[in-house]
Amino acid sequence: MREHLPILLVVLPMLAAPICSMLPRGRQAWLLATAVSWAVLAIAASLLIRVHAEGTISYALGGWPAPIGIEYRLDGLNALVQVLVAAIAACVLPFSGRSVQDEIDADRQPGFFALLLLLITGLLGIVATGDVFNVFVFLEISSLATYGLIAFGRDRRALLAAYRYLVLGSIGATLYLIGIGLLYALTGTLNMQDLAARLPAVADTRTAQTAITLVMVGLGIKMALFPLHLWLPNAYRFAPSAISAFLPATATKVAIYLMLRFVFDIFGVGFAFGRLELNEVLLALAAAAMLSASLAAMQQRDVKGILAYSSVAQVGYIVLGAALATPIGLTASLLHLFNHALMKGALFMAMGCVMLRVGRTDLDAIRGLGRRMPWTAAAFVVAGLSLIGVPLTAGFISKWYLVLAALEAGWWPLVILILVASLMALIYVWRVVALAYFAPNESQRREEAPLSMLVPLWLLVLANIWFGIDTRLSVAMAESGMRVLMAGPP
Amino acid sequence: MSPQLLMLSCLCLPLVGGGMLLLAHRRPRLRELILVLTAALSFTSALALLLQFREGNLLRLDLLTLLPGLDLMFEIEPLGALFAVLASGLWLPTSLYAIGYLRARKEEHQTRFHFWFCVAISATMGIAMAGNLLTLFVFYEVLTLSTYPLVTHIGNRGAVRGGRVYLGVLLATSIGLLLPAMLWTLHVAGTLQFTAGGILEGKLAPALAGLLLLMFVLGVGKAAVMPMHRWLPAAMVAPTPVSALLHAVAVVKAGVFTITKVVVYIFGTGFLGTVPAQRYLVYLAGFTVIAASVVALRQDNIKRLLAYSTISQLSYIVMATLALAPLALTGAGLHMVAHAFGKITLFFAAGAIYVAAHRTQVSELDGMGRRMPWTMAAFAIGALTMIGVPPSAGFVSKWFIIAGAYQADLYFVLAVIVLSTALNAFYMLPILHRAFFRAPEGRAHGEAPWPMRVALVSTAAASVLMFFFHAPILALTRSLTGAAP
Amino acid sequence: MSWLAHFNYWAVIVVMMTGLYMAIAQSDLMRKLIGITLLQTAVFFLYISFGFVRNAQVPILTEGAERYSNPLPHVLILTAIVVGVATTALGLALVVRIRERYGSIDEAELASLADEVEDLEPHHDFDDQDEHP
Amino acid sequence: MISLLLLLFLAITAIAIVRSRDTLTAVMLTGLSSLISACLFLLLDAADVAFTEAAVGAGISTLLMLAALHAVAPVRPQPRRVAWPALIVxxxxxxxxxxxxxxxxxxxxxxxxxxxxxxxxxxxxxxxEIGVPNVVTAVLASYRGFDTLGEVVVVFTAGLAVLLLIGRPRRKDEERDAR
Known part of the structure; x- marks a missing residue:
């Protein structure tokens, strides 16, 4: 049993999904999905502990050894990302119970939870696998589930957002497919480790350069890297509350993980950043993302829109750290990947609570929230402070590392950039907070969200504070991930 | 009690008290009892800490590791001990005053007010005891955030606007300048530990050190050196107890305290003497002293006038610190205390006038000395402290600054002090003249409630007493310069 | 000969780019999906041509056969074809729903429709708007 | 040589699709292009793929598109305009x-x-190792069986999503839309 845990992690939600879709009532489906998500979290955590104790776990699917068959390969990096995905899922699912009841027709709820489980399956599969084509298959599972889930949004613009994401996402996946096809043509293998070993021999070819470009562009779409982020804001904005809480914390993070894996582990920094100088392109894009998306966030009239654009900006932060390609930069990048999931999850969950009680999330709906929903509003404030990067919150820690990394690399302008973007975050977050606490509202009725939503929300909020004060765990994890990446191709 | 426990209690007592307040929010009397007790206990523990320190105990507390190699840690040094005692000592009268003020004004959300006040005091203690720059920065930000609900307490449009300026300036300067300055320091020196003699010597070219110092001085927005002073007048929308303790003592002194710490323990006065640009910062502070006084001359609103006066007086301290003369540094420490006593008295008086007579403008103070003799007498003492006339605390501190400037041949500083003393007299004395030598008008009214009166009389008395008994404070601030030869 | 050797790739690239152009530029939602289908078909061909070996046989083991084409690309493309059609199906379902609720499947029109509703009544459920002008 | 001709034909079909004004024509031409590529696959020794492409690509996909076209009709003809930014990309x-x-x-x-x-x-x-003559089947079912499982899940996901989108009566929506 113990040695099959890596595959069980992915197969468990996969098998639960059809059962879930066949359950007659939404409530039962919700219970099943929640139970599965907790089991998944337990497995993911145990795997992470095992990776740290025993080193990399390799699991040959079907018993065929690596390049012949498909391999699941867990190291300090992806075991961590798996835990992140699982933990967010385990928080979002209990939370989703009430909001789904409110937002989605009763007869479609089991299907909703089934799709959500499939989304989790897809994400976990992408992270676990050591085979580039298998990545494509699971990428499509997660993508299709995402398109379907976004389309569940009540607003009819959700359909349009889902459609646009489908078109762009399919283009991204196809570009990725071409890229790995070219790599395959050059090396004859699809296994990541094997690819990494065989690539240096053909690195000089134009084909290899094209392949890496295509893979990066394809993943760039999936992770919403500027300027390929156009699908994201509306998708997050109009998706059902539970989905907009889940996606930003996981889906883009998994795509970023994949990019890191390709750049550092498969292509190798020397090739991708040294010869191709992709790091400079990435730095420029990250900088543009941070500035332009923060500006756009400041102009939004809908809080979910603000948060969505802010997510695009935060992807910039993460890419920035990675593009520096120094140990401390990568640590910063991974830390921010983790911390941003915590804060964005919490912020979108708070908006889910508002959606439940007020029915909309535009700035007018926020007026007087401090009175009407004190706990929700307070959660938004704390998570918002974390987003700004105020000390004693998780956001501070990752930004600290980022600035330190930029300083170490001697990139002064980047330091200024990070700080300017933080100040812009201050402006767009505080606009919401000020409305929540100081804008008068006719209705002063107290209408706090139910406990089933507040508890997961505050769990994430407290995690934001915890990882802002006691950073031993998060920094150690990020550093072990960093070491995996810095070790480079085998 | 072990010193470590004492430090922890300094930090946590206000928080615990605040938590208990929240629990007792339905019973005002119990709540207020808790508040006063908490303040008294905090003062006691700060005092005990000071005594421990004077016995020569090494007071150091590693709380937890925030970032690898960077702990959240506390260490007592002379200035910090002084600041802790000062802030917690003045909290006691302020809490009395606040109780009287809020009750008389029938303010809403009194529990919330007291709670955030407790948090702010706790943050101030954290700043006072901080053992490295990171710890200081963390509590600096906590102080900013915890005072925001206090500034906007009234909740009307003006309060929100004031709060926006307050938070905007303080957070923007600290994130935009102080944080990078700190990271730069860490990058260059490899540590942020406050160390006697500084940590930067020989690690940074003098020109760059000048830039770093500029980032620190402007980044510490709480010190209100122009052009980063706008938040202080804006913060005057807050209820008067907040203006009195926080925006005359805790917050602004946290600012100059931070600058002093940076000058003494990060740069080191010796190293800073070799930095050419340091001279220009003295000029900037001097300019702030004069300019703020000139602006204060033209204010009619009492609290705004006092705010500009505070800006001016803070820059005295910054200027004296940057003068780098041992005597001036001593004077800076003394002035922190003297100004605290004087300015809190002035604010107390302003609030008492507001509560008893609903007057906020200087031009409405005719004959107030006869209606509210206690209040206006205290106001007079505060005003004398600002000007620096004996027998008030302000005289002592100014004396040391002048002596220091003379010692270091800084005639610019001398000129600034002389000129600003004249300016201070110009805006303070007309108020006293109005209050005591003009006939009262309007409806008759008495003094403010007794808790407020007790508070303002005690702080006024303290500022007179300090003139006569400044030896212990002097000894402490002397040891500060001893720490930085 | 060198350019002739790459002619098949170039032809495939033309097909690919035609599909990509349709998906990006054409404003009819159906045609975007057609574009994606075209793009994918071209990619399938690319993979299959990687696996091709001249003078070889279909990779079904038979007596006497010397050479087989590479079976792995075939396997991958079998998967990819199914994935592709699944995506198309979902896309089409979305188009049908969009048509139902907006009354149009033209991107330019849809964008203006969404804006229009937003400006008129920003604070209510947008679905309340009449969708058949 | 035949394959080259077919490829040329495929490219021409693609151009014809992009230039077609009528969506029905575009759909039919897409089906044709799938058939052409199925022939190409056959020429490149990929019998299984050719069969699947003919059945799924030319068959099912075209059918789905026709059905969707029927549901959304009438569709206005595509204006002949060149989108320069897209063309450059x-x-x-x-x-x-x-x-x-x-x-x-x-x-x-x-x-x-x-x-x-x-x-x-x-x-x-x-x-x-497997004992099946068709290597493609062997790889599909065993060596890379997990991909195939994933493929099944993809189909399930898409099916479920489609069903949820259009499969059942949506009384609520219709009420909402009618109002």
Whole structure:
């Protein structure tokens, strides 16, 4: 049993999904999905502990050894990302119970939870696998589930957002497919480790350069890297509350993980950043993302829109750290990947609570929230402070590392950039907070969200504070991930 | 009690008290009892800490590791001990005053007010005891955030606007300048530990050190050196107890305290003497002293006038610190205390006038000395402290600054002090003249409630007493310069 | 000969780019999906041509056969074809729903429709708007 | 040579699709292009793929499109306008691909790395390890069986999503839309 845990992690939600879709009532489906998500979290955590104790776990699917068959390969990096995905899922699912009841027709709820489980399956599969084509298959599972889930949004613009994401996402996946096809043509293998070993021999070819470009562009779409982020804001904005809480914390993070894996582990920094100088392109894009998306966030009239654009900006932060390609930069990048999931999850969950009680999330709906929903509003404030990067919150820690990394690399302008973007975050977050606490509202009725939503929300909020004060765990994890990446191709 | 426990209690007592307040929010009397007790206990523990320190105990507390190699840690040094005692000592009268003020004004959300006040005091203690720059920065930000609900307490449009300026300036300067300055320091020196003699010597070219110092001085927005002073007048929308303790003592002194710490323990006065640009910062502070006084001359609103006066007086301290003369540094420490006593008295008086007579403008103070003799007498003492006339605390501190400037041949500083003393007299004395030598008008009214009166009389008395008994404070601030030869 | 050797790739690239152009530029939602289908078909061909070996046989083991084409690309493309059609199906379902609720499947029109509703009544459920002008 | 002609034909079909004004024509031409590529696959020794492409690509996909077209009709004809920004992006992308294919191993050569490594293992070992003559089936079902499982899940996901979108009566929506 113990040695099959890596595959069980992915197969468990996969098998639960059809059962879930066949359950007659939404409530039962919700219970099943929640139970599965907790089991998944337990497995993911145990795997992470095992990776740290025993080193990399390799699991040959079907018993065929690596390049012949498909391999699941867990190291300090992806075991961590798996835990992140699982933990967010385990928080979002209990939370989703009430909001789904409110937002989605009763007869479609089991299907909703089934799709959500499939989304989790897809994400976990992408992270676990050591085979580039298998990545494509699971990428499509997660993508299709995402398109379907976004389309569940009540607003009819959700359909349009889902459609646009489908078109762009399919283009991204196809570009990725071409890229790995070219790599395959050059090396004859699809296994990541094997690819990494065989690539240096053909690195000089134009084909290899094209392949890496295509893979990066394809993943760039999936992770919403500027300027390929156009699908994201509306998708997050109009998706059902539970989905907009889940996606930003996981889906883009998994795509970023994949990019890191390709750049550092498969292509190798020397090739991708040294010869191709992709790091400079990435730095420029990250900088543009941070500035332009923060500006756009400041102009939004809908809080979910603000948060969505802010997510695009935060992807910039993460890419920035990675593009520096120094140990401390990568640590910063991974830390921010983790911390941003915590804060964005919490912020979108708070908006889910508002959606439940007020029915909309535009700035007018926020007026007087401090009175009407004190706990929700307070959660938004704390998570918002974390987003700004105020000390004693998780956001501070990752930004600290980022600035330190930029300083170490001697990139002064980047330091200024990070700080300017933080100040812009201050402006767009505080606009919401000020409305929540100081804008008068006719209705002063107290209408706090139910406990089933507040508890997961505050769990994430407290995690934001915890990882802002006691950073031993998060920094150690990020550093072990960093070491995996810095070790480079085998 | 072990010193470590004492430090922890300094930090946590206000928080615990605040938590208990929240629990007792339905019973005002119990709540207020808790508040006063908490303040008294905090003062006691700060005092005990000071005594421990004077016995020569090494007071150091590693709380937890925030970032690898960077702990959240506390260490007592002379200035910090002084600041802790000062802030917690003045909290006691302020809490009395606040109780009287809020009750008389029938303010809403009194529990919330007291709670955030407790948090702010706790943050101030954290700043006072901080053992490295990171710890200081963390509590600096906590102080900013915890005072925001206090500034906007009234909740009307003006309060929100004031709060926006307050938070905007303080957070923007600290994130935009102080944080990078700190990271730069860490990058260059490899540590942020406050160390006697500084940590930067020989690690940074003098020109760059000048830039770093500029980032620190402007980044510490709480010190209100122009052009980063706008938040202080804006913060005057807050209820008067907040203006009195926080925006005359805790917050602004946290600012100059931070600058002093940076000058003494990060740069080191010796190293800073070799930095050419340091001279220009003295000029900037001097300019702030004069300019703020000139602006204060033209204010009619009492609290705004006092705010500009505070800006001016803070820059005295910054200027004296940057003068780098041992005597001036001593004077800076003394002035922190003297100004605290004087300015809190002035604010107390302003609030008492507001509560008893609903007057906020200087031009409405005719004959107030006869209606509210206690209040206006205290106001007079505060005003004398600002000007620096004996027998008030302000005289002592100014004396040391002048002596220091003379010692270091800084005639610019001398000129600034002389000129600003004249300016201070110009805006303070007309108020006293109005209050005591003009006939009262309007409806008759008495003094403010007794808790407020007790508070303002005690702080006024303290500022007179300090003139006569400044030896212990002097000894402490002397040891500060001893720490930085 | 060198350019002739790459002619098949170039032809495939033309097909690919035609599909990509349709998906990006054409404003009819159906045609975007057609574009994606075209793009994918071209990619399938690319993979299959990687696996091709001249003078070889279909990779079904038979007596006497010397050479087989590479079976792995075939396997991958079998998967990819199914994935592709699944995506198309979902896309089409979305188009049908969009048509139902907006009354149009033209991107330019849809964008203006969404804006229009937003400006008129920003604070209510947008679905309340009449969708058949 | 036939394959070259077919390819040319495929490219022409693609151009015809993009230039067609009527969506029905575009759908039919897409079906045609799938058929052409199925023929190409057959010529390139990929019998299973050819069969699947003909059935799924030309068959099911076209049927789905026709059904959808029926549901959304009438569709206005496509205006003939060139979107220059998109064209530039596409040309850049195409240029990159053309550049990238220049260094590809020679077409159809048995010495290519593709045929040396994993692919060869399948051809040599399938008989012993799996015992099925069709190597494609062997790889599909066993060596890379997990991909196939994933493929099934993809189909399930899409099916479920489609069903949830249009499969059941949506009384609530209709009420909402009617109001």
């Amino acid at each position: 596409v040309l850049l992308c195409g240029g990159l691909l053309a550049y990238g294919t220049l260094d590809l191993p020679p077409f159809g050569a048995a010495e290519n790395p593709v045929h040396q490594h994993v692919g060869n293992h399948y051809l040599e070992q399938t008989e012993r």
